[in-house]
Amino acid sequence: MLVNEKIAIEHGLKSDEYEKICKLLKRTPNITELGIFSAMWNEHCSYKSSRIHLKKLHTKGKKVIQGPGENAGVIDIEDGDAIVFKIESHNHPSFIEPYQGAATGVGGIMRDVFTMGARPIANLNSIHFGSTQHKKTKNLLRGVVHGIGGYGNCIGVPTIAGQTSFDRSYNGNILVNAMTLGLVKKDKIFYSRAAGLNKPVIYVGSKTGRDGIHGASMASASFDDKIEEKKPTVQVGDPFTEKLLLEACLELMSGDSIIAIQDMGAAGLTSSSIEMASKGNLGIEINLNKVPCRETKMTPYEIMLSESQERMLIVLESGKEEIAKKIFDKWNLDFAVIGKTTNTKNIELFFDNKQVANIPVNTLVENSPMYDRKWKKSKLPKKNKIDKTTFKSLKIKDTLKKILSSPNVCSKEWIWQQYDHTVMGDTIQKPGGDSGVVRVHKTDKAIAATVDSSATYCWAHPLTGGKQVVCETWRNLISVGAKPLAVTNCLNFGSPEKEENMGEFVECVQGISEACKYLDYPVVSGNVSFYNETKDIGIKPTPTIGGVGLIKDYKKMITMDFKEIDNVVLVIGKTEGHIDQSLLSRIILNENNGPPPEVNLFNEKNNGLTLLNLIEKNFIKSAHDVSLGGIITAISKMCIKGDKGIKIKKPKFLINEIEYFFAEDQGRYLIEINPKDFKEVSKILDKNSVHYDDIGKIIDKEMIIDQKTKLTIDELKSYNTNWLKSYMV
Amino acid sequence: MKSSVITFPGSNCDRDMDIALTKFGFKNKMVWHNDQELPKSDLIVLPGGFSYGDYLRCGSMASKSKIMHSVINFAKTGGLIMGICNGFQILVEAGLVPGVLLRNKYLQFICKNVHVKVNNKENTFFKNLDKKVLEFHIAHNEGNYFCTNDQLKKIEDNNQIAIYYCDQNGNTNDQINPNGSIKNIAGIFNKEKNVLGMMPHPERMIDQSLSGEDGSIFFKNLLNNIK
Numbered sequence: 001m002l003v004n005e006k007i008a009i010e011h012g013l014k015s016d017e018y019e020k021i022c023k024l025l026k027r028t029p030n031i032t033e034l035g036i037f038s039a040m041w042n043e044h045c046s047y048k049s050s051r052i053h054l055k056k057l058h059t060k061g062k063k064v065i066q067g068p069g070e071n072a073g074v075i076d077i078e079d080g081d082a083i084v085f086k087i088e089s090h091n092h093p094s095f096i097e098p099y100q101g102a103a104t105g106v107g108g109i110m111r112d113v114f115t116m117g118a119r120p121i122a123n124l125n126s127i128h129f130g131s132t133q134h135k136k137t138k139n140l141l142r143g144v145v146h147g148i149g150g151y152g153n154c155i156g157v158p159t160i161a162g163q164t165s166f167d168r169s170y171n172g173n174i175l176v177n178a179m180t181l182g183l184v185k186k187d188k189i190f191y192s193r194a195a196g197l198n199k200p201v202i203y204v205g206s207k208t209g210r211d212g213i214h215g216a217s218m219a220s221a222s223f224d225d226k227i228e229e230k231k232p233t234v235q236v237g238d239p240f241t242e243k244l245l246l247e248a249c250l251e252l253m254s255g256d257s258i259i260a261i262q263d264m265g266a267a268g269l270t271s272s273s274i275e276m277a278s279k280g281n282l283g284i285e286i287n288l289n290k291v292p293c294r295e296t297k298m299t300p301y302e303i304m305l306s307e308s309q310e311r312m313l314i315v316l317e318s319g320k321e322e323i324a325k326k327i328f329d330k331w332n333l334d335f336a337v338i339g340k341t342t343n344t345k346n347i348e349l350f351f352d353n354k355q356v357a358n359i360p361v362n363t364l365v366e367n368s369p370m371y372d373r374k375w376k377k378s379k380l381p382k383k384n385k386i387d388k389t390t391f392k393s394l395k396i397k398d399t400l401k402k403i404l405s406s407p408n409v410c411s412k413e414w415i416w417q418q419y420d421h422t423v424m425g426d427t428i429q430k431p432g433g434d435s436g437v438v439r440v441h442k443t444d445k446a447i448a449a450t451v452d453s454s455a456t457y458c459w460a461h462p463l464t465g466g467k468q469v470v471c472e473t474w475r476n477l478i479s480v481g482a483k484p485l486a487v488t489n490c491l492n493f494g495s496p497e498k499e500e501n502m503g504e505f506v507e508c509v510q511g512i513s514e515a516c517k518y519l520d521y522p523v524v525s526g527n528v529s530f531y532n533e534t535k536d537i538g539i540k541p542t543p544t545i546g547g548v549g550l551i552k553d554y555k556k557m558i559t560m561d562f563k564e565i566d567n568v569v570l571v572i573g574k575t576e577g578h579i580d581q582s583l584l585s586r587i588i589l590n591e592n593n594g595p596p597p598e599v600n601l602f603n604e605k606n607n608g609l610t611l612l613n614l615i616e617k618n619f620i621k622s623a624h625d626v627s628l629g630g631i632i633t634a635i636s637k638m639c640i641k642g643d644k645g646i647k648i649k650k651p652k653f654l655i656n657e658i659e660y661f662f663a664e665d666q667g668r669y670l671i672e673i674n675p676k677d678f679k680e681v682s683k684i685l686d687k688n689s690v691h692y693d694d695i696g697k698i699i700d701k702e703m704i705i706d707q708k709t710k711l712t713i714d715e716l717k718s719y720n721t722n723w724l725k726s727y728m729v
Numbered sequence: 730m731k732s733s734v735i736t737f738p739g740s741n742c743d744r745d746m747d748i749a750l751t752k753f754g755f756k757n758k759m760v761w762h763n764d765q766e767l768p769k770s771d772l773i774v775l776p777g778g779f780s781y782g783d784y785l786r787c788g789s790m791a792s793k794s795k796i797m798h799s800v801i802n803f804a805k806t807g808g809l810i811m812g813i814c815n816g817f818q819i820l821v822e823a824g825l826v827p828g829v830l831l832r833n834k835y836l837q838f839i840c841k842n843v844h845v846k847v848n849n850k851e852n853t854f855f856k857n858l859d860k861k862v863l864e865f866h867i868a869h870n871e872g873n874y875f876c877t878n879d880q881l882k883k884i885e886d887n888n889q890i891a892i893y894y895c896d897q898n899g900n901t902n903d904q905i906n907p908n909g910s911i912k913n914i915a916g917i918f919n920k921e922k923n924v925l926g927m928m929p930h931p932e933r934m935i936d937q938s939l940s941g942e943d944g945s946i947f948f949k950n951l952l953n954n955i956k
Contacts, residue, residue, distance in 0.1 A: 146837075149838050150838075153779070153838055153840075153868070153870070154739070154741075154779040154782060154783070155741065156741020156742070156778060156779075238782070239779070239782065240738070240739050240779060240781065240782025240783075240784065241782075243738075243739055243741065243779070243782075244738055244739070331738070332738065416840075417837075417839055417840055417841055418837050418838045418839070418840070419838070419840060420838070420840045420868045421840055422840065422866055422868060422930075422933045422939070422940055423741060423742060423745065423777075423868065423933075424744070424745065425744075425745040425748060425749075425932065425933060425935075425936075425939065426939075427939070428938045428939065430940075439938070554938065555938070
């Protein structure tokens with residue numbers, strides 16, 4: 001087939017990009033080569049719109065062993081142990097085919113982690129759906145949850161935390177972000193950099209089929225009316241094979257046979273071979289007839305662009321083929337020597353004894369397009385003037401009921417009960433807490449992980465929103481007693497070709513970077529997902545942050561359930577009464593404008609570190625961060641979890657009661673302490689200039705706000721737990 | 730006491746079971762599904778997981794594994810065998826315990842703590858157990874126990890029901906039934922009571938920091954009974 005500009009454009013390339021390809025090759029590419037270029041140069045693989053901005057992220061720190069640029073990030077957790085982790089999006093496929101889209105998202109991110117030699121120890125996910133009224137929402141939610149569970153449960157890795165939200169802006173583009181953490185010994189980490197000449201290149205795992213051809217290109221385009229036609233580009237997951245692949249790879253990795261290893265994710269064999277060659281500054285030669293194929297008569301083009309799942313590419317030490325083959329035979333997996341490393345610095349493909357592609361590796365990687373796209377700065381919206389008489393008409397009890405049962409606050413038990421969260425026997429904090437926590441197997445250490453995003457805040461003011469998401473994960477980790485170490489980010493945005501969307505991206509990244517730098521909480525891995533829009537309607541900017549922290553002694557882990565009657569509850573951090581963009585504003589007052597709450601990084605850091613200090617001294621019995629729905633919502637959750645009540649004492653505040661209870665000011669926590677420790681705790685808080693309010697004491701089975709406003713714990717529970725269950729019936 | 734845990738392709742609770750057995754004093758060995766011979770053992774455990782991906786029918790392919798010949802022979806000679814979750818499904822497929830396990834009634838995977846009432850204590854697994862009601866953990870998609878009325882009658886006549894799903898006070902009713910199992914059955918014996926299949930995972934309840942400690946009670950008691 002002769003290649004021309006029209007065909008290039010059908011592959012998602014732009015005219016000038018096609019011109020550039022011809023110039024770099026000094027000839028017209030053939031169809032296989034064009035396919036390879038289109039796969040490597042699309043947004044998903046090349047980061048062409050985002051690269052220039054991602055460089056600004058804060059990625060360095062004392063605990064960072066590997067930052068962005070590898071299959072996943074790696075951090076040091078002492079004693080020779082390291083944690084490998086990353087988050088990745090699988091948004092487009094999940095909208096087209098929710099079960100397989102979500103399942104393969106989980107499979108893909110786990111491969112990224114075990115490719116580095118780490119055994120996956122925890123999965124998390126952040127999933128976002130359209131309005132609960134939208135006709136597709138229920139089925140998409142059901143499909144995605146089944147898909148995540150179907151894959152993770154089968155592999156036997158616990159799903160320990162997550163986040164689910166609903167917003168109209170996801171009506172035409174749901175988000176499915178999956179995160180995996182793995183545990184590895186520091187001196188047994190594997191990388192994707194090929195090295196040495198004439199080393200065998202090995203293909204292992206499932207056979208290659210026609211599924212997922214052009215998946216990465218699909219993920220780099222917006223949807224239109226014809227999305228259903230894209231179903232064949234969604235890959236099909238096989239968690240059983242992945243489990244075998246995981247065990248076989250870890251078995252091979254325990255020896256010294258592997259030089260480099262890379263999973264075949266987006267753009268399959270193309271990107272995996274090219275990335276390994278590029279990082280090693282080598283060439284690679286592949287005989288495509290040797291690639292195990294599931295279907296007959298597959299062309300070089302199809303073999304190179306297939307996104308069949310559960311496959312890995314390995315550069316092996318010469319002479320280790322037999323040892324490796326034996327392991328893969330034991331696990332019943334395909335194993336084939338398909339090529340070798342060369343000094344040509346080209347990728348050369350052969351099929352039926354003919355050369356079918358010959359491309360300099362650097363043209364695909366270093367010379368890939370990079371755009372400094374136009375972007376629009378957003379202004380901080382003006383504060384709304386709320387008529388205080390409006391507050392008088394609000395009853396606390398009714399308002400609280402509405403908030404506790406609102407889709408974005410209510411209990412997500414219906415979801416996480418479908419995920420195996422206890423397999424591997426180290427889950428010490430299950431979903432539903434501030435962070436999920438797993439022990440580091442056979443040690444006293446534990447790893448806390450959380451995932452969060454705040455699209456509404458980011459939409460209102462991207463710079464503030466970007467900072468806020470980072471801080472939210474920081475607080476989630478602190479609340480369980482973990483020292484926050486590093487983050488991974490999944491940046492979900494609309495089309496970068498629109499100035500507004502690009503501006504949201506640039507400023508969210510700036511906010512994330514500022515917060516990460518200030519908190520010494522670097523970004524070590526991540527991914528970007530653009531073009532989350534259907535028929536020109538984009539999603540709200542949704543950067544998702546996955547935070548990871550360390551608990552040195554797992555017995556000191558904190559949970560949010562109220563522990564003991566007569567204990568004192570303190571609000572840590574100052575409540576100014578910020579109502580704009582709060583849940584109260586959006587779902588009770590029906591006001592969607594205004595700025596998000598301000599983020600004060602000094603307070604975040606100071607409050608967080610002071611709490612860690614109190615936890616270290618064993619003063620804190622339970623803790624929970626204050627987020628959506630404000631103080632009263634956070635207290636309710638602590639009551640529900642602990643099956644205990646509280647008698648709320650009116651702190652001496654100057655703002656209205658409704659503002660005090662429902663405001664979403666940042667940097668705040670609730671903590672429970674023993675009254676005998678009050679003096680000592682307040683001394684430490686005062687010394688560190690941390691503001692606190694004494695909000696009351698724990699009682700049995702009832703939340704007493706004032707003489708007229710009382711709620712039983714059962715009432716709180718039913719508000720909080722019933723909504724999702726009845727919605728999904 | 731010696732135990733063996735069999736790893737099938739797709740087993741994923743084999744390590745957890747190994748840790749639990751070792752913690753309570755068993756000398757445990759891991760056995761590969763493709764082996765012919767069982768090591769000398771006082772207890773054989775078929776662990777949970779998704780053997781062969783549960784692709785054909787849960788447990789069916791694993792029940793035809795090479796090692797299963799030895800397992801079946803071991804059962805015939807009175808050896809103690811315990812199948813947990815997917816292991817229970819394998820026992821059913823191998824015909825070592827009666828009945829079948831269907832998909833959960835609400836068509837969803839369920840992962841949560843449940844209470845079970847011990848029905849029969851005249852066997853090595855539950856003999857001398859102080860507690861009547863145990864808190865265990867379930868994590869399965871196909872735990873809905875079913876058998877024909879004739880089979881059920883035989884099972885009941887033979888006192889083959891091991892444990893029922895119940896509330897914390899030991900009451901069994903439909904509301905407390907997590908997966909639609911007939912008669913709330915959570916675990917069942919063979920006729921001779923040397924083979925136990927059950928959906929709950931005692932190995933996930935062996936530490937105060939985990940979901941609970943009733944698994945510890947079960948394993949300690951089991952070890953003492955075998956001694």
